[in-house]
Amino acid sequence: MIDKQALHSSIAGGVTGPQGFKAAGVTAGIKASGKPDLALVFTEKPAVAAVVTTQNSAAAAPILLSREIVQDDGPKHAVVINSGNANACTGSKGMDHAKAMVEATAQGLSVPFSSVIVNSTGIIGVPLPVETVVDGIKTAIPLLSSDAGHEAAVAIMTTDIVSKEIAVEVDLGGRFSGRKVRIGGMAKGSGMIAPNMATTIAVITTDALLSHETLQTLLSSAADKSFNQINVDGCESTNDMIVALANGASTEEELAGNGTGRAFGQTLRRAPKPILSAADPELQVFAQAFDHVCIELAKMVAVDGEGATKLIEVTVTGASDLESARVASMSVVRSDLVKSAAKGNDPNWGRIVSAIGSTSAAVSQEKMSVSIQGTPVCQGFMVCDFDEVAVSNMMNERLLSIEIDLGVGDSSAVAWGCDLTEEYVHINSDYRT
Amino acid sequence: MIDKQALHSSIAGGVTGPQGFKAAGVTAGIKASGKPDLALVFTEKPAVAAVVTTQNSAAAAPILLSREIVQDDGPKHAVVINSGNANACTGSKGMDHAKAMVEATAQGLSVPFSSVIVNSTGIIGVPLPVETVVDGIKTAIPLLSSDAGHEAAVAIMTTDIVSKEIAVEVDLGGRFSGRKVRIGGMAKGSGMIAPNMATTIAVITTDALLSHETLQTLLSSAADKSFNQINVDGCESTNDMIVALANGASTEEELAGNGTGRAFGQTLRRAPKPILSAADPELQVFAQAFDHVCIELAKMVAVDGEGATKLIEVTVTGASDLESARVASMSVVRSDLVKSAAKGNDPNWGRIVSAIGSTSAAVSQEKMSVSIQGTPVCQGFMVCDFDEVAVSNMMNERLLSIEIDLGVGDSSAVAWGCDLTEEYVHINSDYRT
Numbered sequence: 027m028i029d030k031q032a033l034h035s036s037i038a039g040g041v042t043g044p045q046g047f048k049a050a051g052v053t054a055g056i057k058a059s060g061k062p063d064l065a066l067v068f069t070e071k072p073a074v075a076a077v078v079t080t081q082n083s084a085a086a087a088p089i090l091l092s093r094e095i096v097q098d099d100g101p102k103h104a105v106v107i108n109s110g111n112a113n114a115c116t117g118s119k120g121m122d123h124a125k126a127m128v129e130a131t132a133q134g135l136s137v138p139f140s141s142v143i144v145n146s147t148g149i150i151g152v153p154l155p156v157e158t159v160v161d162g163i164k165t166a167i168p169l170l171s172s173d174a175g176h177e178a179a180v181a182i183m184t185t186d187i188v189s190k191e192i193a194v195e196v197d198l199g200g201r202f203s204g205r206k207v208r209i210g211g212m213a214k215g216s217g218m219i220a221p222n223m224a225t226t227i228a229v230i231t232t233d234a235l236l237s238h239e240t241l242q243t244l245l246s247s248a249a250d251k252s253f254n255q256i257n258v259d260g261c262e263s264t265n266d267m268i269v270a271l272a273n274g275a276s277t278e279e280e281l282a283g284n285g286t287g288r289a290f291g292q293t294l295r296r297a298p299k300p301i302l303s304a305a306d307p308e309l310q311v312f313a314q315a316f317d318h319v320c321i322e323l324a325k326m327v328a329v330d331g332e333g334a335t336k337l338i339e340v341t342v343t344g345a346s347d348l349e350s351a352r353v354a355s356m357s358v359v360r361s362d363l364v365k366s367a368a369k370g371n372d373p374n375w376g377r378i379v380s381a382i383g384s385t386s387a388a389v390s391q392e393k394m395s396v397s398i399q400g401t402p403v404c405q406g407f408m409v410c411d412f413d414e415v416a417v418s419n420m421m422n423e424r425l426l427s428i429e430i431d432l433g434v435g436d437s438s439a440v441a442w443g444c445d446l447t448e449e450y451v452h453i454n455s456d457y458r459t
Numbered sequence: 460m461i462d463k464q465a466l467h468s469s470i471a472g473g474v475t476g477p478q479g480f481k482a483a484g485v486t487a488g489i490k491a492s493g494k495p496d497l498a499l500v501f502t503e504k505p506a507v508a509a510v511v512t513t514q515n516s517a518a519a520a521p522i523l524l525s526r527e528i529v530q531d532d533g534p535k536h537a538v539v540i541n542s543g544n545a546n547a548c549t550g551s552k553g554m555d556h557a558k559a560m561v562e563a564t565a566q567g568l569s570v571p572f573s574s575v576i577v578n579s580t581g582i583i584g585v586p587l588p589v590e591t592v593v594d595g596i597k598t599a600i601p602l603l604s605s606d607a608g609h610e611a612a613v614a615i616m617t618t619d620i621v622s623k624e625i626a627v628e629v630d631l632g633g634r635f636s637g638r639k640v641r642i643g644g645m646a647k648g649s650g651m652i653a654p655n656m657a658t659t660i661a662v663i664t665t666d667a668l669l670s671h672e673t674l675q676t677l678l679s680s681a682a683d684k685s686f687n688q689i690n691v692d693g694c695e696s697t698n699d700m701i702v703a704l705a706n707g708a709s710t711e712e713e714l715a716g717n718g719t720g721r722a723f724g725q726t727l728r729r730a731p732k733p734i735l736s737a738a739d740p741e742l743q744v745f746a747q748a749f750d751h752v753c754i755e756l757a758k759m760v761a762v763d764g765e766g767a768t769k770l771i772e773v774t775v776t777g778a779s780d781l782e783s784a785r786v787a788s789m790s791v792v793r794s795d796l797v798k799s800a801a802k803g804n805d806p807n808w809g810r811i812v813s814a815i816g817s818t819s820a821a822v823s824q825e826k827m828s829v830s831i832q833g834t835p836v837c838q839g840f841m842v843c844d845f846d847e848v849a850v851s852n853m854m855n856e857r858l859l860s861i862e863i864d865l866g867v868g869d870s871s872a873v874a875w876g877c878d879l880t881e882e883y884v885h886i887n888s889d890y891r892t
Contacts, residue, residue, distance in 0.1 A: 084816030084840055115812055117841045150809030151842045264813055362795070363887055370888030376583030379548055380697055383517030407517055408550045409584045446888075448881040454796055455803030455879075 034196040034315040040175030043193025043210035044233035046071045046275030048170040051181030054162020056110035056148070056155060062181035063110045064162035067229055068135060068170050072101030073273035075143060076242035078249040080266035086114035088124040088144045089267060095128070095140055096269075099238075103137040105229050105269055106144050106163060107182050109214070113146040113154040114264040123154040130160040134167040145267050147184055147214060147227055179212035182227055185453070186215045190326040196315040198308040207234040207276040207312065211319045215327040226253055228268040228323055234312060235274030244316050245270045252320035255352065255441040256328040257359045268320070328442040329424070333449030337425050338368050342387075343438040344394075344431040350387035351432075351439035357381045358428060359443030368445035371421040373414055375403040382430060393433025399426065467629040467642075467748040473608030476626025476643035477666035479504045479708030481603040484614030487595020489543035489581070489588060495614035496543045497595035500662055501568060501603050505534030506706035508576060509675035511682040513699035519547030521557040521577045522700060528561070528573055529702075532671075536570040538662050538702055539577050539596060540615050542647070546579040546587040547697040556587040563593040567600040578700050580617055580647060580660055612645035615660055618886070619648040623759040629748040631741040640667040640709040642748055646756040648763040659686055661701040661756055667745060668707030677749050678703045685753035688785065688874045689761040690792045701753075761875040762857070766882030770858050771801050775820075776871040777827075777864040783820035784865075784872035790814045791861060792876030801878035804854040806847055808836040815863060826866025833860065 042049050047069050054064040077096045079089050096102075106127055113120050128142045135142075146154065179189040193210035197203070213228035230245070249268055329337035340358045345351035358364055361381040367374040375396050382389060396404040399420040403412050426445075475482050480502050487497040510529045512522050529535075539560055546553050561575045568575075579587065612622040626643035630636070646661035663678070682701055762770035773791045778784035791797055794814040800807040808829050815822060829837040832853040836845050859878075 082813060082816035083820075083822050084812050115809060115837070115840045115842065117839065150813070151837070264809075264816065362883075366884050366887035369884065372888065376548060376697075379517045380515060380583070383515035383697065387516075389516050404548070404584070406550065407548045409548065446884055448884045450795075451799050451802065451879055451881045451884060454799035455805065 033199065033311050034194040034318065037193045037195045037208065039173070039193045039210060040179050040191030040212050041067050041210045041229055041231045042172050042175035044208035044231045044273070044275065046233055046273045047210065047231045048172050049174045049178035050166040050169040050171065051174060051177030051179070052162055052166045052169060054108065054165065055158050056108055056162070061183070062177065063108055064159065064166055065107045065178040065181035066131065066163065066166045066170060067105040067178060067231065067271070069103055069231070069271060069273040069275070071273045071275050072103065072141075073271040074236060074238040074241050075102035076238065076245040076270045077143070078245055078253070078268045080263055082264050082266070084115060084264050086112055086146065086265045087116060087120035088113055088127070088146050089265060091121065091124045091128065092143045092145060092267065092269070095143055098140040100138055100140045102143065102271060103141040104131055104135055104143070105271065106131045106142060107227060107229075108146050108159050108162065109182050109184050110148040111146060111152060111154050112148045112150050112265050115151040116153055119153060123156040123159075126156050127159055127163065130163040134164060143269050145227055145265060147182065147265050150264060175210060175212065182212065182214040184214060185332060186330055188326075188330060190215065190323055190330070192319055192322050194315050194319060196312060198311050200308045202308050205276070207232060209315055209319045211323050213323040213327055215330040226263065226266045226268070226327055228253065228320070230268065230270040230316075230319060232270070232272045232316070233274065233276040234272055235277045236272040241270055241272050244313055247313070248317045248320040251317055252324035255356065255439065256324045257356060257441070257443045325442050328444050331444035332453045333447040334444030335447060336368060336423065336445050338365070338428065338443045338445065339425060340428045340430065340441045340443070341438065342430045342432060344433045344435060345437040345439070346388045346432070346435040348437045348439065351437045352441070353385045354382050354387040354430065354432065355439045355441035357385045358430070359441045362446055365443065365446035368421070368426050369447050371418045373398050373403055373417040373421060375409070378428060378430065379404060379407060382432070387432060388434045390433030393431070395431045395433070397429040399423070466632065466744050467627040467751065470626045470628045470641065472606070472626045472643060473612050473624030473645050474500050474643045474662055474664045475605050475608035477641035477664045477706070477708065479666055479706045480643065480664045481605050482607045482611035483599040483602040483604065484607065484610030484612070485595055485599045485602060487541065487598065488591050489541055489595070494616070495610065496541055497592065497599055498540045498611040498614035499564065499596065499599045499603060500538040500611060500664065500704070502536055502664070502704060502706040502708070504706045504708050505536065505574070506704040507669060507671040507674050508535035509671065509678040509703045510576070511678055511686070511701045513696055515697050515699070517548060517697050519545055519579065519698045520549060520553035521546055521560070521579050522698060524554065524557045524561065525576045525578060525700065525702070528576055531573040533571055533573045535576065535704060536574040537564050537568055537576070538704065539564045539575060540660060540662075541579050541592050541595065542615050542617050543581040544579060544585060544587050545581045545583050545698045548584040549586055552586060556589040559589050560592055560596065563596045567597060576702050578660055578698060580615065580698050583697060608643060608645065615645065615647040617647060618765060619763055621759075621763060623648065623756055623763070625752055625755050627748050627752060629745060631744050633741045635741050638709070640665060640745065642752045644752045644756050646760055648760040659696065659699045659701070659760055661686065661753070663701065663703040663749075663752060665703070665705045665749070666707065666709035667705055668710050669705040674703055674705050677746055680746070681750045681753040684750055685757035688789065688872065689757045690789060690874070690876045758875050761877050764877035765886045766880040767877030768880060769801060769856065769878050771798070771861065771876045771878065772858060773861045773863065773874045773876070774871065775863045775865060777866045777868060778870040778872070779821045779865070779868040781870045781872065784870045785874070786818045787815050787820040787863065787865065788872045788874035790818045791863070792874045795879055798876065798879035801854070801859050802880050804851045806831050806836055806850040806854060808842070811861060811863065812837060812840060815865070820865060821867045823866030826864070828864045828866070830862040831860070832856075
C-alpha cells in the first residue's frame with residue numbers, strides 16, 4: 027500500500043488545474059433563474075477521452091451522441107454541457123439538438139465535430155431551447171480561460187447547493203521521479219426537482235499522456251470505486267456521464283523545462299499502446315490519484331444530496347469478494363430506514379444488519395460485526411453492550427461512519443450516501459406550478 | 460380468462476372464515492402500550508402447511524425454526540405469533556425462546572411440537588420476554604374461537620393503523636359444482652419504528668383439502684403476485700413470513716351435508732399426490748381465489764405503509780417476459796422520486812420512465828407508453844399532449860393507477876406501493892427515548 031498523502035497534493039483550478047485546459051461558464055438563459063447554465067472545457071492540444079455513462083435504457087440524446095463520439099478514434103478537444111434542460115425523452119429532435127450543440131462548439135473552436143463531447147442536465151421531456159444554448163456556446167468560447175474551472179463547475183449545477191471541484195498534482199516517483207502530472211475534476215450532484223433533474227455529470231481532466239485504452243481502464247476502475255458507490259435516492263438518471271480527457275500537456279512542460287528526462291508515458295507518442303500494468307509502479311501512483319479525484323467528487327455529490335444534512339460512509343470489510351463488498355455497502359447507504367435513522371442520530375444497528383442480510387453477500391453468523399462512529403454495536407448478529415445515548419451523540423456530525431465486517435473473506439469496499447430528511451420529500455413532492 | 464367475480468364471494472371471519480379454524484388474540488404484555496400482542500390460529504383437524512419466508516441472511520430464530528417445522532411431514536395444527544418483539548438478532552437464546560413458544564402452544568393444545576408454526580414481529584436485537592409470551596399463550600388457548608379472526612389480526616399489528624383481514628367462499632364449479640371451499644387470511648404491515656419493526660407476516664387458512672405440495676405451489680405462486688410485488692421502503696425484513704394452512708374441513712361439511720358428491724380433492728385422502736395441473740379447471744378456480752386473497756392482503760399492507768396517504772398501483776404490460784414485467788413494475792413503486800411525486804400529485808412521467816429504464820427490462824423506444832389515472836402522458840419516450848393540472852387533480856385520490864406498456868411482448872405484472880411522505884421520515888428518524 028503506497029501512502030497517498032506523500033504522492034499527491036491539492037492544487038487550485040478544478041478542471042483547469044492540469045496544463046493546457048481552459049474552461050468557461052456562462053448564463054445562456056436556459057434557466058429561468060438567470061443562473062449560469064452553459065459550461066465549456068477545452069484543450070487546444072488534442073486529448074484522448076474516456077466515458078462512463080448511464081445504463082438507463084431511456085438514456086438521453088447527448089449521451090447516445092457522446093458514446094459515438096468517444097468511440098471515434100480521432101483526437102478530442104472539448105466538452106460542452108448545459109444545465110436547466112436534460113434533453114432527455116425528446117425523440118429525434120433531441121438528437122438534432124445535441125448535434126447542434128456539438129456543431130456550434132466545433133465550429134467556434136475550429137476543431138472536428140468528432141472531437142466534442144456533449145451532455146445536458148435538467149428537466150426531462152421538454153425540448154431543448156437549442157438557439158439559446160447555441161448562443162450560449164458562442165458567448166462562452168471567447169471567455170475560455172485557464173482560470174475558469176470554477177465558473178464551469180458553477181454552470182453545470184442544478185439543485186446543487188455548492189459547486190464540486192478538485193485538482194491534485196502527483197509526483198509519479200520511480201523512473202519519473204520529480205515529474206509532475208495534474209488531475210482536475212468537476213461534478214454536479216443529485217438534484218431532482220420539478221419536474222425532474224438528471225443526476226451526476228463529472229468531467230475529469232489530466233495533463234498526463236495516456237492512451238485511450240489506459241484512460242478508459244483508469245476511468246472505469248475509478249468509477250466503480252466512486253460514482254458507482256454513491257447513492258442519494260436510488261434513482262438512476264437518464265443523463266449520468268463521467269468523461270475524462272487526457273491531453274499529455276505535462277510532457278511538453280517537462281520537455282520545455284529541464285528537458286532532461288523522459289516524461290510519463292512519453293513513449294506512447296511513438297507507440298500508443300496501453301501502459302497500465304500491475305508491474306508499472308508509476309501508473310499505480312497515477313491511478314491512486316485518479317481514484318482520489320473521483321472519490322472526492324463523488325463524496326461531494328453524496329453529501330449535497332437533496333435535503334441531506336450529513337455524509338454516510340459505509341465501509342464493508344471481510345467480504346468473500348469485491349462484488350459482495352460493494353453490494354453490501356450500497357445496500358446500507360440505499361436503505362431508507364438507515365437513512366432515516368442517520369437523520370435522527372439513531373444507532374439503529376438492526377436496520378444495518380437487515381440491509382446487509384437482504385443482499386446476496388455471504389455473512390458469517392458468528393464473526394460479523396458492526397461499528398457506528400467507531401463504537402462496536404453488533405457482534406455475531408447480536409447486540410453489543412454499548413451506551414446508546416453516547417453513540418447517538420457521536421452520530422450528530424456531518425460525517426457518519428458505519429463499519430461492517432462480514433467475517434468471511436478479505437475483500438472490502440466503501441460506499442457513500444446521505445441521510446433522508448423531510449426536506450427531501452418536500453423538495454420532490456411539490457407539484458410544479 | 461375466468462371471471463373472478465362470479466366464482467368467489469366475500470365472507471366474514473378472516474382466518475376463521477374457513478371451516479374448522481379457531482383463533483385468539485390477547486394482550487400478553489410484550490408491548491408497553493398494553494395493546495394486543497399475542498395471536499393464535501388453530502385447527503383441530505390436521506392440516507398441511509406451506510410457508511414463504513424472508514431471504515434475509517439475518518433471518519430471525521422463529522423463521523429458522525418454522526422452516527424446519529414445515530419441512531417435517533407430520534400434520535400441522537397451529538400458528539403462534541407475538542408482536543412487540545421480533546426475536547431477531549438474538550442468537551442461540553432467541554432459538555430457545557422460539558422453541559419455548561412452540562412448546563407452550565403444543566402442550567396447551569395437546570398437539571405435537573412439530574405441528575406448531577411460530578413467528579415474532581417487533582423490535583430487533585432485544586431478547587424476547589419469553590415468560591410473558593408463554594403466559595400469553597396460556598391465556599390465549601382457552602379463548603380460541605371460530606369467531607375470533609379479527610382479534611388475531613389485531614394482535615399481530617405493530618405500527619399498522621388498521622387490521623388486515625379477508626375471507627372468501629369459492630364455488631369450484633366443474634365436477635365440484637355447488638361445492639364451496641373457503642379461504643381466509645390476515646396480515647400485518649410495514650411498520651418500522653424505534654428501533655426496528657419487522658415487516659410482513661401473513662396467515663392464510665383454507666378448508667380445502669390439498670396436499671402439502673399443492674399448497675406450497677399455490678402459495679409460492681400467489682406470493683410472487685402479491686407480497687413479492689409490494690413495496691413500502693425497499694427494506695426486506697428479518698421476519699417476513701407467509702404461512703398457509705389447509706385442513707380439508709370443507710370435505711367433512713360436504714359429507715355431513717347432502718353426502719352425495721365427491722368433495723374437492725377428496726381423492727387426496729387416499730393418495731396424497733399434488734393435484735395442481737393446468738388441465739384441472741377446478742384447481743385453477745381455487746388458485747384464482749387464493750391469489751385474490753393474497754393480493755388483497757398485500758394491497759392492504761402497501762396502503763398502510765408508514766406515513767402513506769395513497770396506494771400506488773403500477774401495471775406493466777407488453778413486457779418480453781414475466782420477470783421483466785415484475786422488475787419494471789417494482790422499480791417504479793420503489794422509486795423515492797415516483798413516491799414523492801405521488802405524494803404531491805405531480806404527473807411526473809419522466810421519473811416513471813427513468814425508473815423503468817434503470818432496470819434490465821427490454822423497452823421499445825417507439826411503442827412504449829405511460830398512462831397516469833388513465834390519461835396517456837408519455838408515448839415513445841416523449842411527452843404526450845395532456846393537461847397537467849387536470850391529471851394532477853385526478854391524482855388526488857386514495858388509489859393512484861400508473862399503466863406502462865413496454866411495447867415488446869405479451870407479459871404483464873402489477874406492483875403496489877405507497878407514496879413517500881414527510882411523515883415516513885418523521886416516524887423513522889426519531890431517536891428512541
